[in-house]
Amino acid sequence: MTGDAAEPERTVDAFVAEIAPGVLAPGVRRRDAVLVMGPWLAGTSSVLAALRNRLPQNTFIESTGLCDGDAPMAVVFVVSAVAPLTESDCALLDAAAVHTDLVVCAVAKIDLHRRWREVLDADRQLLAAHAPRYGAVTWEGVAAAPDLGDIRLNGLVEALGTQLADSQLRGRNRLRSWESQLAMAAWRYDGAADSSARAARVAALGASRVEVGRQRRMARTERAVALRSRLQQARVQLSHFARNRCTSVRSELQEDVASMTRRSMATFPADVRRRVAGVAREVDESIGEHLAEVADVLGLQTDSSFSESVSAEPVGEPPLTSRRVETRLMMLLGAGFGLGVALTLSRIFAELAPELTVAGAVLCILVGLAVTVWVVGMRGLLHDRAVLDRWVCDVTAALRADVEQSAATRVLAAETALTVSLAEHDETRSAVLAAELRTIDAELRQHALARARAVTARDEHLPIVQRALDAVRAELAQRGYARITHEEEGR
Numbered sequence: 001m002t003g004d005a006a007e008p009e010r011t012v013d014a015f016v017a018e019i020a021p022g023v024l025a026p027g028v029r030r031r032d033a034v035l036v037m038g039p040w041l042a043g044t045s046s047v048l049a050a051l052r053n054r055l056p057q058n059t060f061i062e063s064t065g066l067c068d069g070d071a072p073m074a075v076v077f078v079v080s081a082v083a084p085l086t087e088s089d090c091a092l093l094d095a096a097a098v099h100t101d102l103v104v105c106a107v108a109k110i111d112l113h114r115r116w117r118e119v120l121d122a123d124r125q126l127l128a129a130h131a132p133r134y135g136a137v138t139w140e141g142v143a144a145a146p147d148l149g150d151i152r153l154n155g156l157v158e159a160l161g162t163q164l165a166d167s168q169l170r171g172r173n174r175l176r177s178w179e180s181q182l183a184m185a186a187w188r189y190d191g192a193a194d195s196s197a198r199a200a201r202v203a204a205l206g207a208s209r210v211e212v213g214r215q216r217r218m219a220r221t222e223r224a225v226a227l228r229s230r231l232q233q234a235r236v237q238l239s240h241f242a243r244n245r246c247t248s249v250r251s252e253l254q255e256d257v258a259s260m261t262r263r264s265m266a267t268f269p270a271d272v273r274r275r276v277a278g279v280a281r282e283v284d285e286s287i288g289e290h291l292a293e294v295a296d297v298l299g300l301q302t303d304s305s306f307s308e309s310v311s312a313e314p315v316g317e318p319p320l321t322s323r324r325v326e327t328r329l330m331m332l333l334g335a336g337f338g339l340g341v342a343l344t345l346s347r348i349f350a351e352l353a354p355e356l357t358v359a360g361a362v363l364c365i366l367v368g369l370a371v372t373v374w375v376v377g378m379r380g381l382l383h384d385r386a387v388l389d390r391w392v393c394d395v396t397a398a399l400r401a402d403v404e405q406s407a408a409t410r411v412l413a414a415e416t417a418l419t420v421s422l423a424e425h426d427e428t429r430s431a432v433l434a435a436e437l438r439t440i441d442a443e444l445r446q447h448a449l450a451r452a453r454a455v456t457a458r459d460e461h462l463p464i465v466q467r468a469l470d471a472v473r474a475e476l477a478q479r480g481y482a483r484i485t486h487e488e489e490g491r
């Protein structure tokens with residue numbers, strides 16, 4: 001009995017196996033039941049109940065009654081007469097009728113909607129446009145649970161009864177199942193060979209490959225140029241700064257010298273030493289900071305070799321002592337000047353007060369002496385200021401030479417150290433980029449391989465699948481045509 005029932009399916013399987021040997025047969029279990037389904041609230045449950053009443057010899061189920069891998073003998077697609085079909089309704093039917101050729105459509109609730117015939121016509125056209133297989137399906141208007149009046153189900157019952165009685169039905173359903181299976185297989189072969197996801201990935205990999213290559217070429221030169229220009233800048237700025245500091249400390253010291261007294265002279269050399277040392281330290285720190293910043297900006301490791309300071313020359317004593325001849329000459333001139341003053345005063349005194357000659361002489365001598373001491377002292381101070389001024393100039397000139405040399409030496413040391421560091425850095429970076437390139441290339445090779453495999457598989461299998469698909473479709477069309485003519489003859 002079961003053998004007889006499965007005969008049409010076996011005939012179809014043999015028909016396809018002859019055209020496409022080795023293609024996997026659809027793994028569905030045919031249930032001897034009619035699936036009644038449709039969009040939410042279309043009236044499915046009411047139609048199902050009414051059909052069970054009218055056709056008790058047949059089994060009717062809703063989609064919840066089907067297990068995975070089950071396929072119904074026929075599908076009754078119920079839609080409401082309230083509005084025409086939507087695209088998602090069509091998709092719902094597609095999913096339900098993947099393995100079933102017999103589809104009958106019902107427009108429900110025609111008692112409520114007087115323009116149901118227009119909706120039915122619109123639905124028929126929409127569904128036919130959605131897929132050619134639905135071009136010839138039967139459409140009936142039904143009222144399975146009317147608010148008023150009788151149930152109207154005759155058209156649907158009649159169409160369903162006739163079509164279920166078709167001796168070709170099992171074969172047609174099997175052919176439809178094959179058609180879906182083969183179309184899916186063709187789609188898979190095509191998709192695997194021309195995968196858009198893979199194409200996008202390959203394009204992205206190609207772009208990264210170009211970018212990595214560019215980085216590899218450019219990074220080295222770009223950074224070398226940057227290092228050179230930054231060091232050049234540092235050299236100019238540091239030497240300018242050193243010169244400025246020396247000039248300003250010299251003017252400050254010269255101002256001090258110009259207003260110097262004998263008392264402050266003793267502490268002056270120590271003061272000069274302290275300030276010179278201060279400037280040297282300041283310039284030194286500035287050089288260190290500047291060079292560290294250059295290294296930092298270029299992202300290089302700072303080496304201690306260029307942060308060490310170059311010590312300034314120690315400052316000697318001012319040459320204030322060796323002026324014996326000058327002192328003697330000055331004493332002589334001072335004494336002459338004092339004598340002149342004393343004689344002039346004594347003359348004036350003798351004329352003004354002749355009775356005080358002795359006292360006047362003593363007073364004049366004292367004044368003459370005082371003038372002598374003052375003149376000699378003043379001249380000495382001025383001389384010492386001049387000497388100290390020259391000394392300050394010498395000391396600051398030496399300081400300037402020192403700090404400039406220090407700046408130049410340390411920038412040079414920095415250049416050497418940073419160039420070495422840059423070379424090391426470049427090597428590591430270049431190794432990283434090379435590794436990146438290798439990874440990209442490996443993935444690209446894999447994609448190319450996968451694509452080649454998929455293309456080979458498609459070229460090998462797709463023509464067979466396509467041939468089988470064409471044959472199945474032709475057979476379905478022929479049997480469908482036969483069904484329609486048979487039904488028309490029957491009327």
Ligand SMILES: Nc1nc2c(ncn2[C@@H]2O[C@H](COP(=O)(O)OP(=O)(O)O)[C@@H](O)[C@H]2O)c(=O)[nH]1
Pocket residue numbers: 038039040041042043044045046047108109110111112142143144145146147
């Ligand atoms: N007037 C009228 N109402 C109906 C008809 N069929 C179903 N209904 C109503 O439509 C609603 C949904 O019906 P139901 O059969 O449960 O639809 P389902 O959600 O698709 O299963 C219910 O309120 C029914 O009373 C009909 O032919 N005429």
Ligand SMILES: [Mg+2]
Pocket residue numbers: 044045046
């Ligand atoms: Mg329901």
